[in-house]
Amino acid sequence: MSITIENISKRFGGFTALDNVSLDIPEGKLTALLGPSGSGKTTLLRIIAGLESSDAGRILFGGDDVSDLHVRDRNIGFVFQHYALFKHLTVAENIAFGLESLPRKQRPPKTEIRERVNKLLEMIQLPDLANRYPTQLSGGQKQRVALARAMATKPRILLLDEPFGALDAKVRKDLRRWLRALHDEFHFTSIFVTHDQEEALELSDQVVVMSHGQVEQVNEPAALYARPESRFVFDFLGHVNVLEGNLKNQKLTQGDAWVSLPSVQGDQEAQLYMRPHEVQLARSPSAHARLPLRIESVSLIGSEVRIELQPEGWHSNELWEIGMSHNEFARHAPARGDLWYAVPDIGHLFTNAQSQPRTVDWHYPATATAHP
Amino acid sequence: MAAKHHRVGDQPWVRRILVGLALSITVILLVIPLVVIFYQALSAGWSTFTSNVLDEYTLHAIGLTLFVALLTVPLNLVFGTALAWSVTRFRFPGRKLLTTLIDIPFAVSPVVAGLLYLLLYGRNGWVGSWLGQYDIQLMFSWPGIVMVTVFVTSPFVARELIPLMQQQGSEEEEAGVVLGASGWRVFRKITLPNIKWALIYGVILTNARAMGEFGAVSVVSGNIRGQTNTLPLHVELLYQDYNIVGAFAAASLLAGIAILTLIAKAFVEWRQSRPEQPAPERGGV
Incomplete structure (x- = not known):
């Protein structure tokens, strides 16, 4: 499902977080929102998710205006920077949460939910940790569980806020590769926020460079690196x-x-x-x-x-x-x-x-x- | 060699004097009076004690005290949770002011609170005279007692929850909503388990204070024996009747509640500091 961002603006008090941003996110592609802190990239991601409202502009999913749709009904997967796993629920219960939150009519029966959770646990390569609590997991494991939880309801859009920010270098590289492989297998439309240019260039199909609440340049990684269009992009990339x-x-x-x-x-x-x-x-x-x-x-x-x-x-x-x-x-x-x-x-x-x-x-x- | 290097303030004589001082103050000011209460209550024998406790007016005072606590605690549970939720989850003008206002009942002497309620809701008060036309009397009856008790105990739950909810942030709740959970499901499955122990802690403190409140209640209750007399007021009444043993018998009930509160508080504190219990590993293949 493609995402269209039309003239989105957002102010927090006197601070302009987003200034009339328009952007097309192609279907099935992995797009990076890249920029220094305070550039508005996380705010834009949260507005796409519906966790934040915009002061002006529209968000469209596959041509449908979802600006007034509640975050609950947007059917997106969202991975938080600090995972936001439910502390008091086990790994399996965390992953099942979205399925069990479905309205009674759409909710699959218990056995099917369990089956689906097991399949997701296989996919994130943690089948033995179903009964662990989040505090008993390493950072990389938590991140995988957060991904599995976001994907359990089969959303067509996956949004990730600094997904590898809190991990050490080695785990980050592994997870990056793994996420890319996962994306190539399932082809959901994904957007991830990062301030790491290397991560953005390596992982994504398309990079959106942002600064001061505006889009500086949108391009494929190789083209972006070879032909920056502004001093800012030049300075920021390498x-x-x-x-x-x-x-x-x-x-x-x-x-x-x-x-x-x-x-x-x-x-x-x-x-x-x-x-x-x-x-x-x-x-x-x-x-x-x-x-x-x-x-x-x-x-x-x-x-x-x-x-x-x-x-x-x-x-x-x-x-x-x-x-x-x-x-x-x-x-x-x-x-x-x-x-x-x-x-x-x-x-x-x-x-x-x-x-x-x-x-x-x-x-x-x-x-x-x-x-x- | 090692004995020469003390940490700052860790000289043996400093330690001995401070620990000794703390212990003697605790014994003189806290432990001995508590022991004396039970000693005095039982000084005329067990049967006198039971007859004192089972006295008609004492039983009524116990009943009224429990009744007031039973109304106060749920009211302040809801009020405190709602308050903590609004100041930690929403941004609105006056939020900081509201956080400060929560502490008014702690800052104001309970007697002053009682007088204010009397002034407002008493028969000659602004609201009270209006209510009087409809034959509704709040002061000098149990609704007045509940009102001032709610006022005095209102900060406990909110004060426990606010720092915790601030520290936890709202990411988990956001994650729940993104996954499609309704507001009620988010509260029940995510928020509540996270604040459970702080909530219980707040309830214990609220309950202890609701049962023990004297100042504010004595102003608005009218001290009518067998009608508007709570247990703390009853203790004073008996004492003024020169029924020393009876007064101490009633006081020992309050002391008993205090001890139970301490035990419950210690348990909750221990439970709160404990990390999530590891689940038993799934056996077999």
Whole structure:
């Protein structure tokens, strides 16, 4: 069942949590609401669920307006951040709760409920814990029980509020994979809220980036990472290296650093954003850029060597970060304190005139264009 | 070596003096008077004690006291739960003020409360004179006693529930509603089991105070023997009659209630602090 969000606004006192948000959530897809705390993502999820009312706008499930439908009647599954398992009920009773809450006419007989609970326990791989109480479970087990409980009534929409927020890294990775597999098997329409960009990009079919109560960008993970449409999305998704300077005569300059930008006209302030993988390190400046940097630290762990650098003779708010293959690292042996030069392959230029960046490719200038 | 490193305030003489002081105060101020009550009550022998307790007026006082408690406790159970629910689950203007107002009965002397009720609902009072036209008399009869007792004991249940419900939050209830449960089912299956022991604790305290209240009740009851005399008032009446043994016999009943309350309170506190009981593992395959 697809979900349509139309012009939803919500204020808490003087704070605007959601500001005229419109969004389409496709049927059968796993969508991530990604944003920093206070961006309105949890409020939006709760409004979709019906746990919170909106000040303006409509929510549609598969074309039907459900804005005035009580949360009880929306037939959604909701997984709470802190699980919200019923403390005084056993795991089996927790999972059966939704089925036993059905009106008498729709309620399956006791034996069928028990059967369904057992099947769900198999599915979450905890068949032996039926008679345990929530306090006797680990965080990961609680999360699985919460999922099974939400799925017991076979909802067509599953909403998850920071589902892995309270778990440690190892369990989180396992559960992520498991949730993805579960989703691929059952194909309900799912939305999950997260502030973890890695989680959002890895798990979802579609990512909705939010900030200050507004939708910044909606896209598939790969496209979102490759083509951020705003400074906010750039900054929020992974590390980015920035050269902030004056654009004059097709050249962006700040202190000792400059980058030539053929085909870019104008005379103004501008920022050039580059992902770590879009920049290489060299012992000398190239024909199109001079970006002197001193190596601050070298991190060897991972599939790539990560090198952090401090600008030399110019300024950047954050350290630069550039990746290098282990092979290359062994050949050049860059060490802390060495002076190197960054050579960008691709960059994304923001000027005050345009909110969307213009992509510059120094190797294949013909393919680089502004965003549509 | 280890003996040299005391924790702060853990010198042996400090400990001995403080513990000794606490123990002697407890014995002098609490234990001895309690023992004296029972000693005095039984000083003229068991048969005198029973005849004192089974005295017509004493029995009536016991009956009235139980009757008042029986009305007060359920009223304040509902009132306290509703109050705790509203201030912890809803956001509305005046919520903070309401939380403060709950404590008025604790802050005001019961005698003052009794006088206020007399002023309002007495025969010459604002509400009382109006009710008098319909021949309804609240003061100097049992409805007045119930009214002031409800007033005096109203904070106990709410005060027990509010911190607990604040700490528990409403996530479990939200989860219940999302799963399709009706409001009543959510309350019965989720809220109630979570607040059960705090509720019982509040009821025990309410009951103890309802049975023992003197000040407010003495102002509005009129002390009519065999009609509006509760057990605490009866103790005073007997004492003023120079029936010392009778007064102590009646007082020993109240003391007995107090001891039962303490035992029940200790049990509930123990039960409250205990984590959920592990279920027996399912045997076999």
